Amino acid sequence: MRSSKHDHKSKKTNIQISNHLNSNIENIKKYLSNTSDLSTRNLSFHNKEIVVVYLSTVVNREILEKQVIQQLINHPKETILNTVAIQEVKVSNSFDECLLSIVKGNTVIFIEDEKAVFILDTTSFQNRAIKEPNNEQNLRGPHDGFVESLQTNINQVRRRISNPNFVIKKLSVGSESDTSLAVLYIDTIANENLIKEVLRRLSYINADYIYSPGNLEEFIEDNPYSPFPQMLTTERSDRVAGNLMEGKVAILTDGSPTALIMPITFFSFYQSPDDYNSRWMVGSFARLIRLVSFLIAISLPAMYIALVSFHFEIIPIDLVFTVKGSLQNVPYPPLVEALAMQTTLELLRESAIRLSSPIAQTLGVVGGLVIGTAVVQANLVSNTMIVVVSLTAIASFVVPDSEIGTSVRLLGFPLMFLASLIGLIGIVFGLSIILIHLCKLESFGTPYFAPFAPFRSSDLKDTIFRAPAWKMKKRPFAPLPKKFKRENNSRGWENDEN
Structure with a gap:
């Protein structure tokens, strides 16, 4: 398997560490483009000149001063390794590794007449506090979510899985950004072929910059032209832990609070942690509601167009006059009505996401009441269409995963066009194509519609x-987990005579 970290030619400088300090410092400045936040400190250690090199904007100044500089000046011991009070110290002979370490916030110490360089972990990146994700809130269960720190996110998952077989493999992708990511799995449960396939696909990524899991997903998913996501994205550590215990693999990316989980099936997107934190009847009812919402969101506008355009006889006689009365003053066909309202709904949704919460709430009230009432009174849209679009919007937001919700809304548009052309036959034809695609689709070798x-x-x-x-x-x-049978899933106390 290729190593994604070492295949990028742009990282290679072909420079060797010199015995001369000035030469090393000049090379560092050259390859860092003389950036203004590059700092150097010239010190003496056992009658030898040393230079401490770091980036002032990403280094922890307090740790650097107290645990490195002061120790070197006031308490010099036999070696630098024994002198500095840093937990992680690495000795390197590679100029490329030193350069990359400085960029990542580490401190590098060059020594006169020596080619061995000390790399000290003094990174200081500001992280936000751990809190529950806004788009994956739970009624019961834990309320913590991932943040932008890779180490913190791994810590959250490890806290939930105290298993010596829990494996973390760290990689780097992006020839210019060198983005760190971690592949997580349970060695005794996850299938070996699945692990190899995930690592193989990651090793073939050849891009300048990987800035998010969504960007990473496009490089490794099975079918990039499918409207359905083939990996589950989540910001919840408990959801990641639950999927790992089923034999799946997760990917965490440094700088992003989102994890990717694979392989995945269609029904995984309609499962929520609340299903398992509640009693089984409550969880089953909620899951059934979500699956019904999928059918409503994808086909309700198309059904409305088909009924009022081709199949009025199917509508109950008591509703025929109501629907006809709402349509008689509207100058447009039902398809134009549906497209206009769906587009307006998407505009309101996008604007609400970009605005702050108080303004977004006001916008929702204005869009839902004022605009909705105005377009009906102006005979631009029928009352029935307002009801249909409202139910469709509510159904599309029921799904716990926002990505599959967006896919469902997109698929509603071609179904509307088919319904306007040949009525219910067009809807059946469109749904059949979607079903065939779901049956054919795979996620890392796993059938998507299993x-x-x-x-x-x-x-x-x-x-x-x-x-x-x-x-x-x-x-x-x-x-295809190694351990197909779970352990101790029983109510053994019922058979205990004591």
Whole structure:
């Protein structure tokens, strides 16, 4: 397997560390383009001149001063390794590694007449406090989420999985950015072929800059032209831990609070941590509501267009006059109505996301009440269309994952066009194409529409409904885990005579 970290030619300077301090410092300044935040300190250590090099904007000044500079001046010991009070100290002979370490916030010490360089971990990047993600809130269960620090995010997952077989593999991608990422999995549960495939795809990424998991996802997903996401994105550490225990693999990226989980199935997007934090009947009911919302969001506007354009006889007789009355003064066909209202809804949604919360709430009231009432009174849109679009919007926001919600809204547009052309037959035709695509799609070798295609009855316990936890004695078959059977999933106390 290729190493993504060492295949990028732009990282190689082909410069060797010199015995002369001035030569090393000049090379550092040259390859850092004489950046103004590059700082150097000339000191003496055991009658030898040394130079401490660092970037003042990303180094921890307090740690550098107290645990490095003062120790070198006031308490010199046999070696620098024994003198500095830094937990992580590395000795290197590579100029490229020194250059990269300085950029990442470490401190480098060059010694006169020596080619060995000391790299000290003095990084100081500001991180926000841990709090619950706004787009994945839970009623019950933990309320902490990922932040932009890779180490902090790994710490959160490790706190939930105290398992010696929990493996973390760190890699770097991006020839210019050298973005750090971590691949997480349980060695005794995750399938070896799955792990190798994830690492293989990561090793072939050849890009200047990987700035987010969404950007990374495009390089490694199976079908980049599919409207359906093939990896689950989450900001919750408990959700990552739960998926790892099922034999899946997660990827964390430094600088982003989002994790990628693979392989994934269609039904995973409609599962929420609340399903498992609540009793099984409550969780099953909530999950069924979400799956029904998928059908509503994708087909309700198309159904409305088909009924009022081609199949008025299907509408109950008591509603025919109401629908006809709302449509008779509207000068446009139902398709134009639906497209206009759906586009307006998307505009309101995007503007609400970009604005601050108080203004976004005001915008929602203005858009929902004032604009909705005005367009009906102006006979631009019918009352029935307002109801249809409102129900569609509510259904699309029920899904716990925003990415699949966006995909559902996009798929609604071609169904509307098909319904305006040939009515219900067009809707059936469009839904058939979507179903065929779902059955054909894969995520890292796992069937996307499992356990229905291919059908596996044992996995139905955690799909449309959620069976009681003590009934789910086996892990999902889709990721092909090494340990298919769960341990101690039982109510053994019922058979205990004592």
